[in-house]
Amino acid sequence: MPKTATRPALVQPVAKSPTGIQGLDEITGGGLPRGRPTLVCGGPGCGKTILSMEFLINGARQFDEPGVFLSFEESVEDLAVNFASLGLDPRPLAARKKLALEYVRVEPSEIQETGAYDLDGLFIRLEHAIDSVHAKRVVLDTIETLFSGLSDTRVLRAELRRLFNWLKTKGVTAIVTGERGDGGMTRHGLEEYITDCVIVLDHRVVDQNATRRLRVVKYRGSTHGANESPFFIDESGLSVLPITSLGLQHRVSPGRLSTGVPDLDAMLGSKGYFRGSSILASGSAGTGKTSLAGYFAEAACRRRESALYFAFEESAAQIVRNLGSIGLNLEPWVRKGLLQVHAARPTTSGLEGHLSAMHRLIEERKPRVVVVDPISNLISVGTSLEVKAMLARLIDFMKVKEMTALFTSLTIDDAHPEGTDVGISSFMDTWLVMRNLEVNGERTRTLDVVKSRGMAHSNQVREFVLTGEGLKLLDVVRHEGRVLIGSQRAAYAPVAPVAPVARRSSGKRAPRP
16 A cells, blocks of 8 residues: 655744743753743752843843742842842833732741641732732742741642643743752752753852853753853843854854054955954963964054953053053053953952953944953853853854954963864864973074965965064074074075176176176
8 A cells, every 4th residue: 555645743832931041042942931930949049049130131121021929038228229230120110010020928927737738828819919910920939938847759749730720820920939959959848840951050169269050951842052151240140151152153254354463464365354254362471472462453453453462470560561562552542442351360259250340341332343352261160061162152152243353372281383273273274382482592483374374374384573663574594494583594595696796787787797
């Protein structure tokens, strides 16, 4: 019998409510499950309440979905003051009937477990709040306080299930926050099994550096990112930046821009870097990485393009002064606002804090050129893997905005400089290696292009000098099959063909050899 073609069943995707939180909607594939409860759990200070309030405020502001925030721990006044400091003041929305704030005081010491336990009183109050603003979103913060006086596990499970089913029947998208338990995700160890989506927040300290992590543990009916993603909280709220949130869908430009050093431009096809590309200049101490970065930023300012310089080793005044010794005068560009230097010690914040500050300044300044000097110092506040993940997010972020970025990196082994940067060099479009070689009792600086994607580039190792007149690449001098550098170059001084020139100037023809 002939086989009949079967039509594939149509997949009905789970309806979702976008959170409006940067990065979280990418991880969850569009937001939280619409009309279903989501559990957000974690220890103290990890950001549960902030995430929940931002979910409500973004819903009211961006998606015209009013919300209700029911707190069992903080009063309405305390909530308003605390969130106003993060730019999430709920009071204006409450005045416009877009948000309802409720506080239910539950004191465990005043609760005596007698008779049947039910939540009818809570349902009545919550339903009134929902109806008063026609809420589409609800937050309960935190669930442990509500059930703190209940010890019977069977009753607790039944009431939890009843609460979540009631929220579903109301058709609201709910967040229920819970405190992290000793052996489970929550103190009771029940909520994670009866909710449709579970998000775990973590606030950890490693080597005296605090960092926050977010992970979607489960999401019924939807695919989602399962890896831990760092997030940060600043004056603009909460932001999650997973490494997959930007991807490789950015546009590319055929345009080129100068490195600021004409001889280096010549090594890169006589046109310099591609616009929107990422460049790595690596080398040991004293090889001239900051000088090269300074030329790059100064060239952008001369083109009347804004430049943003992130310094993790020197202050802004020190960078301006030191680069002045090689003929780079950055002070006029700083005064005109074309160049901004943001200097900070890596130890002043964790990786998420630095990433937050960099994103914020890039969004505010909208530079065409960015310098990060040096990225190797960030190892002091994170592991190599964490720094690599941070740089991947930062590079993708700037590529999407078509910004050209130059990163410097300090290497330890000058004999094998390529081997020390393999972890980050794969992200870069152009990689310059700078060395400080000791030959014949003197140090000589060299530069070469290890790679430069999409363009023809020089394979020569060029000697360069830093003088009061600037950075200058010296011509290659060969003798007996060897390239001479440093004092060897000076010792080998071939006789210049000056005689023919002199004869031409006197009007006499030179005799044939």
